[in-house]
Amino acid sequence: MALSVLDFEKPIAELDANIAELKRISEEEGIDRSADIEELERHRDDLIAQIFANLTPWDKTLLARHPNRPYSLDYIRTIFDDFVELHGDRLFADDNAIVGGWAFLDGNPVMVIGNQKGRDLKERQFRNFGSSKPEGYRKALRLMHMAEKFGRPIITLVDTPAADCSFGAEERGISEAIARNMMEMSLLKVPVIVAVLGEGGSGGALAIAVGDRILMQENAVYSVIPPEGCAAILSEFQRDPARAPDAAAALKITAEHALEHKLIDEIIPEPVGGAHRNYEGAAKFVKEAISRHLAELEKVSTKKLVEHRYNKFRQMGVYAETQCENG
Amino acid sequence: MSLDGWIHRKSKAAGKAARKHLDALPDGLWTKCPKCGEILFSKELEKNLMVCNKCSYHFKLASPQRLEVTVDDGSFVEMDAGLSTVNTLEFPQYDAKIQKLTAASGLNDGMVTGTATIGGYPVVIGVADFRFLAGSMGSVYGEKVTRLFEKGLAEKLPVLIVNCSGGARMQEGLLSLMQMAKTSAAAGKFGEAGLMYIALFTDPTMAGVHASFAMLADVIIAEPGALIGLAGQRVAAQAQVMKEPPGYRLSEWQQDHGMVDMVLPRREIKDTLVKLLAAGSHGGSHGA
Structure with a gap:
């Protein structure tokens, strides 16, 4: 797989290329250049640390959408054993x-x-x-109810730009599917752990993201609308999609912001330079977090579990309140 | 001479110059129908519940007008009016927008909630007001809808929500998105108790509101010609490979696709609400 390189990753890619070249030369010519290579690698790692310590919300958006970022099936293969994939919503199609x-x-x-x-x-x-139609959400709900039937926990991995809103999706009730999933997930009698691993794209993400624990990877983003869409609609950004980086900053779409506003429980770290540079390392962090939270939830009674989940979402939101005559 | 006939002749005689003048004075004696262009006598239009007598276009109603045509006279008691917006994200220009809208509408938010009676049946009611940032759902809106369901649950009363919204409110970012989950969970908890939830979809009922508590109602009534769907006009256009068919996502199309129970003209809605409340207000003798 060819590695795609984002603009802010270019200096890193250049050093990577130099290191590879040096390794090739030392192998071909039989000269030991390990000291130089180590020096360059140290330099590269410092550079990565420096660049990744100063990522803007827009940089993170690009990382979350990175064409080399590990996807759900990459994580499933690494974290779990004996995956048996199930297909179809039993109503219309498989998504x-x-x-x-x-x-x-x-x-x-x-x-x-x-x-x-x-x-x-x-x-x-x-x-x-990565955009689901109603049948995708209905398949997800069917599987969640199956897990509930057998008293097994549910783990959802979120990485979607948005729900599909084409003619067919609207025709088959995409809004109903999203709404029903959120409601049903709030009532599930088994533990639900949500990990936002890439793009948490609006309602399309939330339709599989109502859980007891919401975890979010360091470079994932979670947003009510894509920054491009927000910039295109609001006059604050001159209705110019090119102002997406400003909209990304205004929308506060990073994991840090989500944690600050008490909308997620924990940030899952990524390996140095982002998940796309090290699939195994990224999966290890995700697995550790999921396992730890699952162990905690296994101790909670069903009644408390459902009650806590309701209260968790119940308290989301910020507002002021003054007593009114009729209030 | 009938008033209708007089208006008709008067409007024809008014001519293009007058139409131009009327466009500049929408709140005056005359109102132009945005759909068919008919010039309507404002008082007559109000008497007709703000429905064009030529093409049946349903004008948007502000929350006080909607309450007037929906609940029994003088029965509405507002709740949670003291909830107001906090610009947590420090989103550019958001504070100024809210201040301006509050000054202009007298509202703190685009969701007005309270208790009322309809045909004598007590209900908990929420009415969206499009004037307030397109009736968009932020933290205040989500909290009010949640309290609405909780009030219904506590007092064992049916819930009616009149929707008129562009969707989730961008200016509150992820906090707005989470109101979808919060209100859907509240609707779920309410429904588990065996209580009736009725939704009225008016133009428009879209996106984050449509894809959350709105679609979870037991019974959904839509006003004619309302735009109902997930994606806004612009996004929908981008998602289509083919040209959209006529009437795409309007109330009648949604009924054809099984997504709303009925499309009713404004004048017939209250009578139907009363029948539904009669069916759902008291627990049946069977079941949980």
Whole structure:
């Protein structure tokens, strides 16, 4: 897989190329250049640390959408064993933009469900660019109810630009599917852990993201609207999609902001330079967080679990309140 | 001479120059129908519940007008009027917008809630007001809708929500998005208690509101010709490969696709609400 390089990653890519070249020369010519290589690698790692310490919300948006970023199936393969994928909503069709099925986390059965993007053009079309139609959300709900039937926890992996809103999706009730999922998820009698791994794209993400724990990767973004869309609509940004970086900053779409506003529980760290530079390392962090939260939730009674989940979403939002005559 | 006939002749005689003049004075004696262009006598239009007598276009109603045509006279008691917006994200120009809208409308938010009776049946009611940032849902809106369901649950009363919204409010970012989950969970908890939830969709009922508590109602009534759907006009146009068919996502199209129970002209809505409340207000003798 060819590595795509974002603009702010270019200095890193240049150093990577130099290191590779040096390694090639030392191998071909049999000269030991390990000291130089180590020096360059140290320099590169410092540079990565420096660049990644100063990412803007827009940089993170680009990282969350990075064409080399690991997708749900990459995580499922690494974190879980014996994944048995299940297909279809039993109503209309199967939706390839959402995958789900039984899997084993350290030997324990769980239901895992995730948005799925495609890597190359053909696969991207097959996965509808990670945008689900109603049948995808209805499949997800079917699997969640199956997990509930067997008393198994549910783990959802969120990575979608948005729900599909084409003619067919509207025709089959995309809004109903999203709304129903959120409501039903709030009532599930089994633990639900949500991990936002890339793009948390509005209602399309939220339709599989109502859970007891909401975890979010360091470079993931979660937003009510894509920054481009916000910039195109609001006069604050001259209705210019090119102002997306400003809209990204204004919308506060990063994991830090989500944590600050008490909308997520924890930020999952990523390996140095982002998840796309180290799939194994990224998956290790995600697995550790999921396992730890799951162990905590296993101790909570069903009644408390559902009650806490309701209260968790109940307290989201910020407003002022003064007593009125009739208030 | 009938008033209708007089208006008709008067409007024809008014001519183009007058139409131009009327466009500049929408709140005056005359109102131009935005759909068919008919010049309507404002008082007559009000008597007709703000429905064009030529093409049946349903004008948007502000929350006080909507309450007037929906609930029993003098029965509405507002709740949670003291909730107001905080610009948590420090979103550019948001504070100024809210101040301006509050000054102009006298509202703190685009969702007005309270208790009332309809045909004598007590209900908890929420009415969206499009004047307030396109009836968009932010933290205050979400909290009010949630309290609405909680009030219904506590007092075992049916809930009626009249929707008129462009969707989630961008200026509150992820906080707005989470109101979708919060209100849907509240609707779920309310529904579990065996209480009736009725939604009225008016033009427009879109996006974050449509794809959350709005679509979770037991019974959905839509006013004719209302735009109802997930994606706004611009996004929808981008998502289409083919040209949109006529009437796409309007109330009648949604009914054809099984997404709303009925499309009713404004004048017939209250009678139907009373029948529905009669069916759903008291618990049946069977079931949980």
